[in-house]
Amino acid sequence: MSVINSKKVYLEMEPYKTIIKEKAKQGTARYAKLMRDCTRLYKGTLGKSGYSLIVETDGVDKTLHKTEDVTQKIISLLTPAERGNKNYESLLYTF
Secondary structure, eight states: OEEEOHHHHHHTSHHHHHHHHHTOOTTSHHHHHHHHHHHHHHHHHHHTSOOSOEEEGGGSOTTTSOOEEOHHHHHHHHHHHHHHOTTOHHHHTOO
């Protein structure tokens, strides 16, 4: 079973970095748009990763299941996608 730390992945996304840089506040239109971009990018990257099941790191009992942390692998897939398409179109509208 694959596990992921979503927070670490979001911290590597350009839209999320923009939220931090601009100090966008939750509840504003700007924040909502950037978070929507992050979510679409995240879902698109996971969908194209080839993993059939990915669970949040805290969402599985590691004493009962053998796990593999795929956080860095997902980040490595995310980075080239962002560099190759600054508008994120290929991943933002996958789902």
